[in-house]
Amino acid sequence: MTYTRKTILGLTAGLMSMTGLTGIALAQQTTLSLFSPNDQAAVAYTEAMIEAFEAANPDINVEIEVGPGGTERDNMVKSRLATGTMNDVFVYNAGSLFQAINPVQTTVDLTNEPYMADILNSFKQTVTANDGTLRGVPYGQAMGGGVLYNKKIYEELGLSVPMTWDEFMANSAKIQEAGYAPVIQTFGDTWTSQLFILADYFNVQAKNPQFAEMYTRGEAKYANTPAAMAGFQKQADVFNAGYLNEDFGAATLNDGLRMLADGEGAHYPMLTFAVGTIAQDYPELVGDVGFFALPGDDASLNGTTVWMPTALYISANTPNMEAAKKLVEFVASKEGGCDPWVEINAITGPFLIQGCELPADVNPAVADLQTYFTANGRTAPALEFLSPVKGPSLENITVEVGSGIRTPEDAAALYDEDVKKQAQQLGLPGW
Template sequence: MSNTIVKRRVGFIAGLLCVTALFGVAHADQTTITFFTANDAATVAVSEELAKDFEAANPDVHVEVEVGPGGTERDNLVRSRLATQSMNDVFLYNSGSLYRALNPAQTLVDLSNEPWQANIVPEFKEVVTAPDGTVRGAPIQTAMGGGIFYNIPLYKELGLSVPKSWGEFMANNAKIKAAGKVPVVQTYRDTWTSQLMVLGDNYNVMAETPDFASQYTAGKAKFASTPSALRSFQKLEELHAAGYLNEDFGAATLEDGLRMVATGEGAHYPMLSFAFGSIAKTDPDNLNNVGFFAIPGDDPGKNGLTIWLPNGLYIPSAGPNVEIAKRFVAFVASVKGCESQNKAAAVTGPYLVNGCELPAGVPRGVSDMLPYFKEAGKTGPALEFLSPVKGPSLEQITVEVGSGTRSAADGAALYDEDVRKQAQQLGLPGW
């Protein structure tokens, strides 16, 4: 795809106008704002629907949607535009560590006191808070959960209950293996999937060691020497040692894993909730046979879900249309905004705006996530939203630990070294 930025105009036009002069008169009192969004198909569809519906409710405003590049090119473009005070009136960008790299207290509008902030889930506010304590973003699209997909008919057949602890989970696996089924599917041909058991365990790490993220960022806490963090690697090790994996775990792909858990060939598959959308396309008849639960910790009384926070919407401080941009952001962060997004793309997780309901017909597994969000303290961000440090070699290390070729202790120590190099490249103090 060309790196040229593609511009799409989205306007609400009541009907075709035959005379060009009439068009000019009809729009003479409009203010145009520009909205810089991401280039994946779902986000483009959501952005355009939001712009259209906002215009319908605000005929004095025209929203021009600009679709930019992804990846590193997008990071560089956002930083460049902010530095040169040429950023769009509203822009979509990551929350968490990449957001903090934008120097938000100096470059973004303070949205702390906007009335709609009262309806935003606290976990999202944490990852769009500037160093000065101000909140400078609003959520767009939905959160994802990192946990375990499970086959509901198989659970019913074997009389199993959703586990609240690691011991209960392993007991379920023993019964599943005895029944001749694969207890836990792993798909290491797609190496990134090997990380889910570690990354999705962060709620449990933070429940046992609340200051782990801050101490880890400061170079003081390590995976190998922090028992709760080492435990994440040990879980991978235990699953392989118990013989609970599919025989072809080294060659299986994401698609294989989703098929196996959907059909009941496998009972469990550690995965992010976005993958319910994939099952909906490839195996719709079995979509609602797949449920979801959080990766269990050792204490059933501290059961909770690690979540991946959605992107944020931001307003540059140097923008010429700040007040109108605030109106647009307020619309996105409202129930009407959620309804608009529901029309545009499949929903694979909960919104982080109180009062927003999931549309009818969402996958069963998506509904399974809601209780975690409705009870205070039952969700927590993945580590990448709490710290800028994530070593690039994690997926290779977790493949080795999950395959039994490296011990959990050695894997954690190797990852600590990987993290050290990354932190030094970022110039973080304490490393």
């Protein structure tokens, strides 16, 4: 749907026509069209951001089109870009899906814009086109992938946040002895079973910095890369140790968040967006939930995997380039890219714009995640932001590993075959 925030424009034009100034007013007014995401938080942010932008730029009117989500959005974006009918500015994925829209031809180069110096490098690499140019700015907040944990249980048992997998398993043993479920799993929502693999990517990159490039070229596999195999092994470890909640096969995401918040379980591998649900459903308990990175085998290489926000791009075919650049510059600033999120109280991760501070009262899990961004080398984008290759059967494979049905070795080999089919469908060389 399309609408404009300046509902009084017609009235203003009518009044001005009585003074003979209509032509001047219309000549000065530029209207931009913004293709927005459709999730509730993004729409609320978009409305607040545009209101502030229009107040600072009274000569620019922004119409918001709320597009669909998922595959339908992907198809719509690609179709509009291919036919030259895309909105002036549009919000779309960073990472591998960004590469799929042929950004050199379809978006505007922002490399030399002064505000790009304020965008964190961890985000820039996900909006860098194949010619080395920068094409987008963050539209939202990052999410961490790791372990949500119950801070009260940790305090009760005198545990420290684990920096290695051995420490994690040792903590889990003590948690089990105390009568709590050490690790929550929720295979009733099968996608949640993937976090041991997906959130472990920081550890893969720390040991194999070229893994994403080699993986995309078909040169590196899960089955022949020990660091990549480790995610499957960790999932098997917690099952074999008997550390899971009894109903892991049927429990859902909401069940897992309730168990974590209530203190029935201590660890839940998950994305930090889920803390928003805890804050909504269990506001009195959200302060008991913290976050730490899924640990690897070397404490000196400890860091977390990050899911980057979407990005705002300028369509190469916009007839309103100057106004579009002003809007993108505003979104890349504290006033436009951060303050509106804080005002609508939808903080689920850190901002990727320098100068954007999290509120003092942000929930502990998000504050914990922020600490990884304040030190160099402690974050890495999830593999899906670095490579277009992800097999569709991963969540089914990880359910099997997490249920003791399939060994890590078998799972890695099976996933390599699943990935091969998808890479061949994409026409990637080397497969």
